[in-house]
Amino acid sequence: MRKLYGYYRSQAAFRVRIALxxxxxxxxxxxxxxARGDQFKPDYRAVNxxxxxxxxxxxxxxxxxxxxxxEYLEEVYPEPPLLPSGAAARARVRGIAxxxxxxxxxxxxxxxxxxxxxxLKLDEAPRVGWIQHWLVTGSQALETILAESPQTGRFCxxxxxxxxxxxxxxxHVAGAKTHGCDxxxxxxxxxxxxxxxxxxxxxxxxxxxxxxxx
Amino acid sequence: MRKLYGYYRSQAAFRVRIALxxxxxxxxxxxxxxARGDQFKPDYRAVNxxxxxxxxxxxxxxxxxxxxxxEYLEEVYPEPPLLPSGAAARARVRGIAxxxxxxxxxxxxxxxxxxxxxxLKLDEAPRVGWIQHWLVTGSQALETILAESPQTGRFCxxxxxxxxxxxxxxxHVAGAKTHGCDxxxxxxxxxxxxxxxxxxxxxxxxxxxxxxxx
Numbered sequence: 001m002r003k004l005y006g007y008y009r010s011q012a013a014f015r016v017r018i019a020l021x022x023x024x025x026x027x028x029x030x031x032x033x034x035a036r037g038d039q040f041k042p043d044y045r046a047v048n049x050x051x052x053x054x055x056x057x058x059x060x061x062x063x064x065x066x067x068x069x070x071e072y073l074e075e076v077y078p079e080p081p082l083l084p085s086g087a088a089a090r091a092r093v094r095g096i097a098x099x100x101x102x103x104x105x106x107x108x109x110x111x112x113x114x115x116x117x118x119x120l121k122l123d124e125a126p127r128v129g130w131i132q133h134w135l136v137t138g139s140q141a142l143e144t145i146l147a148e149s150p151q152t153g154r155f156c157x158x159x160x161x162x163x164x165x166x167x168x169x170x171x172h173v174a175g176a177k178t179h180g181c182d183x184x185x186x187x188x189x190x191x192x193x194x195x196x197x198x199x200x201x202x203x204x205x206x207x208x209x210x211x212x213x214x
Numbered sequence: 215m216r217k218l219y220g221y222y223r224s225q226a227a228f229r230v231r232i233a234l235x236x237x238x239x240x241x242x243x244x245x246x247x248x249a250r251g252d253q254f255k256p257d258y259r260a261v262n263x264x265x266x267x268x269x270x271x272x273x274x275x276x277x278x279x280x281x282x283x284x285e286y287l288e289e290v291y292p293e294p295p296l297l298p299s300g301a302a303a304r305a306r307v308r309g310i311a312x313x314x315x316x317x318x319x320x321x322x323x324x325x326x327x328x329x330x331x332x333x334l335k336l337d338e339a340p341r342v343g344w345i346q347h348w349l350v351t352g353s354q355a356l357e358t359i360l361a362e363s364p365q366t367g368r369f370c371x372x373x374x375x376x377x378x379x380x381x382x383x384x385x386h387v388a389g390a391k392t393h394g395c396d397x398x399x400x401x402x403x404x405x406x407x408x409x410x411x412x413x414x415x416x417x418x419x420x421x422x423x424x425x426x427x428x
Binding site: 061064065067069072092103105126133141 | 263264265266274275277278279280281282283285286289290301302304305306308309311312313315316317319320321326329333334336340343344347355358359362
């Protein structure tokens with residue numbers, strides 16, 4: 001039994017959907033509406049004490065945090081690989097992924113936006129400004145790293161196949177577009193996003209294709 | 215040649231120092247004063263286009279993002295291991311680490327505090343409230359996950375040896391103490407922090423022991 005607890009808008013759940021699709025792994029989906037607070041219900045808290053998505057249940061394993069889930073899938077279902085061979089190449093791919101996962105996404109998630117509204121009591125303009133600032137700042141770093149490196153190819157690393165870095169960059173660009181960032185200023189990110197979104201495993205995982213979309 | 219670009223107060227550099235010490239790997243240290251803006255100088259931007267610490271140079275490899283660096287060290291210098299055996303156990307360790315690296319630390323770093331001061335123009339009280347809120351929220355998740363699991367032992371995972379999870383939890387607790395959080399409400403985190411800080415590889419990596427401390 002394999003079951004993914006997610007939400008159509010969650011970038012982190014989007015990452016896991018792409019990886020499962022690329023590896024050809026079937027799943028059952030459980031949809032939580034984060035805007036309605038489904039993640040705080042006791043039955044989900046028993047699955048994921050952090051009360052965030054995604055959680056992937058794979059047989060006996062209950063897996064949390066998207067990067068840990070991607071690494072698990074890579075170890076247990078190695079084909080097709082989502083990491084290149086060679087420790088330095090793998091570090092580059094993981095580093096690009098972590099810029100998204102650590103330095104961009106955590107700053108724009110719903111609980112941050114709720115804190116701006118409910119605790120800081122700021123208007124929409126500073127909240128939108130904050131979100132766009134961190135998405136653009138992270139995009140600048142990613143664009144520079146990717147555009148300046150001869151290791152970048154059709155994908156973030158080489159021409160052969162998408163990696164964990166492409167999964168994270170694609171979900172990042174999709175999120176930045178949703179939040180109204182001008183991504184035209186980042187041609188390498190845009191090119192990689194479009195290359196990946198032409199792959200059915202990515203396209204089918206997009207938020208707009210999920211049954212719980214609003 | 216192995217060279218670590220860091221800053222005594224950086225939680226992420228602290229993580230890499232611990233891992234290098236545990237694996238018995240010598241290094242040269244380069245100290246950047248993030249408060250003074252050393253990370254934005256052109257010679258460092260050429261090393262790390264994101265202009266953040268840490269960067270580890272290991273021979274020909276230029277490595278960025280602390281989690282990617284820890285995974286690289288584990289692959290290239292596997293002894294002593296910093297991940298347990300078994301994919302599900304490794305996912306648990308990585309998941310605990312990512313709660314720190316993705317969901318706590320990015321919300322309290324200097325560039326966030328600068329944005330509060332310089333763009334949002336908020337007073338000290340909401341800034342301190344923000345920092346403590348996210349460090350305590352993350353600590354609650356970590357405490358629950360660790361306290362409720364039979365897999366937790368002396369360390370985050372078992373009794374035998376510290377893992378990447380312990381490295382991240384220790385740096386998290388140290389940071390939370392610096393920011394004035396009451397960590398007495400998290401007995402499991404406190405116990406693991408004290409267990410780890412009694413190990414010389416952890417103690418020598420603490421910010422208070424670095425030559426660039428202020």
